[in-house]
Amino acid sequence: MTLEKPELPGRAMSGLVANAVEYMVDAGQRSVLFLDIMRQRGDQYRDHVAQTAPHVLSYAAELIMDGRKFDQPVNYALVRIIPPRGVEIDPKRRPFVVVDPRAGHGPGIGGFKADSEIGVAMKAGHPCYFIGFLPEPMPGQTIERIARAEAIFIEKVIERHPEADGKPCVIGNCQAGWAVMILASLRPELFGPLIIAGAPLAYWAGVHGKYPMRYSGGLLGGSWLTALTSDLGAGKFDGAWLVQNFENQNPSNTLWTKQYNVYSKVDTETERYLEFERWWGGHVNLNAEEIQFIVDELFIGNNLAAGRVKMSDGTAVDLRHIRSPIVVFCSKGDNITPPQQALDWILDLYADVDEIRAYGQTIVYTVHESIGHLGIFVSGGVAKKEHAEFSSNIDLIDVLPPGLYEATFEARGPDTTNDDLTVGQWVMRCEARTLDDIRAMGGNSPEDERRFETAKRVSERNLEAYRKYVQPWVKSMVTPQMAEMMRNWHPLRLQYQAFSSKNPLMTVVENAADKAREERKPVDDDNPFFALQERISKQIVSSLDQWRDQQEALSEAMFLAIYGSPALQSAVGVDPQSTPSRLREMDPKHRERLQARIAELKSKIGAGGLREAGLRALLYVGSARGMVDERSLEALRRLRRADESARLTLAEFKTLVREQFFMLLIDRDAALAAIPKLLPNNKDERRKTFAAIQEVLSASAEISGEVAKRLKQVAGLFGLDEGHTAKKAS
CATH class of the missing domain: 3.40.50.1820 (Alpha/Beta hydrolase fold, catalytic domain)
Structure with a gap:
């Protein structure tokens, strides 16, 4: 029997030291290369915003x-x-x-x-x-x-x-x-x-415990802040603030993961990262009227x-x-x-x-x-x-x-x-x-609808007060030059500018990065120090996610409490006992047109020929499945291509489908009873159309159950014998 020789403490320590040295060399090189990627990102940003029509399309x-x-x-x-x-x-x-x-x-x-x-x-x-x-x-x-x-x-x-x-x-x-x-x-x-x-x-819309962004307007007191931001921009709203809102939704990614992913995979992630950042950092402006419409009419209103x-x-x-x-x-x-x-x-x-x-x-x-x-x-x-x-x-x-x-x-x-x-x-x-x-996906309760209606009305009052008492003063103070300076000093823009080659310190980084690439020695994935780095990263992400969850829970609780207050609701004209419904009634004019259309379609149930009869039968049988498959459409498309005499434009075919569908919906018994009257006397033509119906139906699934039952009924309407039908359906 052979006994394994135990590893000596000195040898284990030597291996640990070797791993530590390998990791430190790799970490140092990665740090330099990461900073150089930040430099490239900054230079890319400066080049991008300097263009007259910047875009990230990869096509000519x-x-x-x-x-x-x-x-x-x-x-x-x-x-x-x-x-x-x-x-x-x-x-x-x-x-x-x-x-x-x-x-x-x-x-x-x-x-x-x-x-x-x-x-x-x-x-x-x-x-x-x-x-x-x-x-x-x-x-x-x-x-x-x-x-x-x-x-x-x-x-x-x-x-x-x-x-x-x-x-x-x-x-x-x-x-x-x-x-x-x-x-x-x-x-x-x-x-x-x-x-x-x-x-x-x-x-x-939303559910409790998720999607807190919908509470933002109410927690900020409404859209007066949008108007203030536009006024500080001399009539323009800086799109970087919208991007900042997106960033705030996922702090672990914004503050850590996005950058760490590049740092930990610095040899492979550069191109993908820079490609995305070219778009993410390309901030644009909106007119004050545009953003105010968006916030007032849509997001808060x-x-x-x-x-x-x-x-x-x-x-x-x-x-x-x-x-x-x-x-x-x-x-x-x-x-x-x-x-x-x-x-x-x-x-x-x-x-x-x-x-x-x-x-x-x-x-x-x-x-x-x-x-x-x-x-x-x-x-x-x-x-x-x-x-x-x-x-x-x-x-x-x-x-x-x-x-x-x-x-x-x-x-x-x-x-x-x-x-x-x-x-x-x-x-x-x-x-x-x-x-x-x-x-079934969840949604607002009547209490939630009252809360959002209250937030909307508070926003309207705050905006009115801002425009009356504050806006004239702000507009008189802000010049276009001041607005441009504030845009350039936005934190999201500064993070690009600070690491660009405009910063003289980044020249040192660029030179060091060139040398690091020449001497690059990436560490193995099984290095214990690299594994420790990964564990620490996961802990940081977990901590930031927990902080985000706590902030979101607090935001939701504050919104529900503030705007759920019966006193506040009554003060802005919302009945605390009401059961609001956003469902809109049908327009009377549309109802009149609908009745006229129904009468027209009823009068046309007996009109048409083999094409109308075949499509009506196909819709009747196919509706039993409650779904339409792409294979069925392709089978139908091939049949249409094979029969040049029956070719319709897509618009004509769509109109025909809708008319036959509505006829079945309005009076199914009458629509089915009229099918024999639409068919030609030539039994071969009827058999050919029926075979086409079977081919389309069988393209996506086996014909069975209610589909087979309805197909048998249609066979009778087409005047075909039961044995022929059973043979085709099997």
Whole structure:
């Protein structure tokens, strides 16, 4: 038997010393290289802000329209994205238009890498356009003026693609989401499907214990502070303050993780870090009128879904006027725009799904389990999954019957049925939902609604007092030069400037970094001192997260206590005993139009031919599943391509789908009873159409249960024998 020789204490100590020396060398080199990355970040920042039109788009672009030259100028522009080599664009496919958020950062985030919203849309063959902006607003620029300019941009896109199979699909990220929704309600004829990513639309919504950002307006006493900040900026609001709000939501990442990740992986993280920081540090300004509208009308007032936002000509913004399908993409991991703020506007506008249908509206939503706010429109993984599927299946969304759906995604695999009918790595389906599915995510109680209404009224009074007693004095004191100086001294800007090459000490760092790269000796991951460093980092993150949680809990408790006070509520005119409801009643004029449309569709139930009968039958049988799959649409698309005589434009097909769907909804028995009268006498034609219905239905799943039962009923209406039906359905 051989005994292991015990390790001598001296040898163990020697190994520990060696590990310590290796770690100290590595740590010293990493420190120098990290400081040099901060220098590069500072220089990059200075170069970026010195540009006339800075952006972070990774694609070449062609300027199409410059909003600064409009009769009512704005600092926005429309550009065409030039496809990179190897990407083929189909000019007959609907164009995509990405509108970037103007929330303190510069433009380009929707296309700042290959796996992006623009990238996946081009990969799917769509022409792509981008609506971006310059750092400085034009004099007199307002949110309404920007909306009018964006309408001109979209009109231009439509004009450039007369043969496209649909109106442009418009993507609105974050703050651009509500702006796109406002425009689509005012000019519904311009839009194809809308994809609203990470965009707040119901600003008071949320649940207790989460998402404390919605309390900020009330805890600051309302929007008077917004007005003061704009006045200190000589009529301009510094977007760096908006970025600061985002930073404050995650102090562990802001104060530690973001920088530590670069320090600990200094050999591999430089490019990714600098790429992101080029956008994150590109702060832009807004006019005082713009930011005041955003804060008063939206974030504190919550007036958008309520229909209380009005244009200068008195036109009220009513989101129910939107006629295009709306795709809402949100995430449970987003503490800036949580699912409640992204979706609860639906509860404010519609009493149930039937009312959504009554407005001819199609709403599709998807809720990611964990991705953060920026990841919704920045993450490569999200781009390759959700955004890629939306881009590839935008026609499926456009022809969905009116209603409420949730988009779900199933990974493709060897067992995927009819795999050849799918594209990408995921299979997308739209499953029918009700408003109860949205309510189940949580929301405000009547007490919460009273609290936010009270905060709104306090804000109005504080703003009025500020404008009357303080604003004239502030405006008289602040000069443009003072405002520019204060902007340059903003803490977020200083952190870039201080480490740039403008600081003479950074020359020493640059030289030391060059030498460190030449002599680089990275430590092994199993070094005990490196492992200790990782543990300390995790403890720091945990401590900062605990501090954040305590601050958020305190903020929520203060808001609930202050604005839940019956005395304060009564003082500002809120009845402490009321049960507020934000649900809006249907417009009487719309009800009249709806009744007229119902009467018209009833009169047309017996009109049509084989095409109408086949589609009506398909909708009847398919509705038993409560979902629509991308494979079914692709099967239907292939059938249409094979039959040139039956070709319809996408718009014509969408109209036909909606008419047949509504006929079934209004009077299903009469609609089904009329099918035999619409069919030709030629039995071969009926059999061919019935086989097509079966092919579409079987593309996504086996025909069984209620689907098989309804298919058998349709076979009878088509005058086909039962044996033929059973053979095809099996």
